[in-house]
Amino acid sequence: VVRNKVRRRLRALMGGHMESLPQGSLLVVRANPRAATARQSDLAAELDLVINTLLRRQVGALNR
Template identity: 60%
Template structure:
């Protein structure tokens, strides 16, 4: 599981990441990322709405996402907030495919983090 120190619990942290952070989305997952000026460990929170399925399905999706994020926590900068929102296709997706979707979204999000709104692979 995700280390206790890295779990997002406060509603204010969720709101901060969603309202003020950058967003990257796919049909399966939407990630909200916000960097704060602190040396605290990164915090990760999960949102799995009722559209994903009944309680058993939602809890299974959350457990799978927590497990996947545990191995990817070291790639997040210190002091950052990350909210992972699962969309309905996440419920029926195999773990390997969900991991690939998460990796692509994280890579896009962290690549954009340093570049602002300008593309990184085009001429200046």
């Protein structure tokens, strides 16, 4: 039950990021046990950080 709640929360947060990912991208999000008790705002901030880092790395790799 808790795992499904975390999954739903992360899926909802990912909805806002799908357009920023390159078409055809595959992304796996793995939540650690702390995600079950984390505030929604904390999950959103962490997800934003990770996705922005990935996008910056991709741009850097394309510019090489």
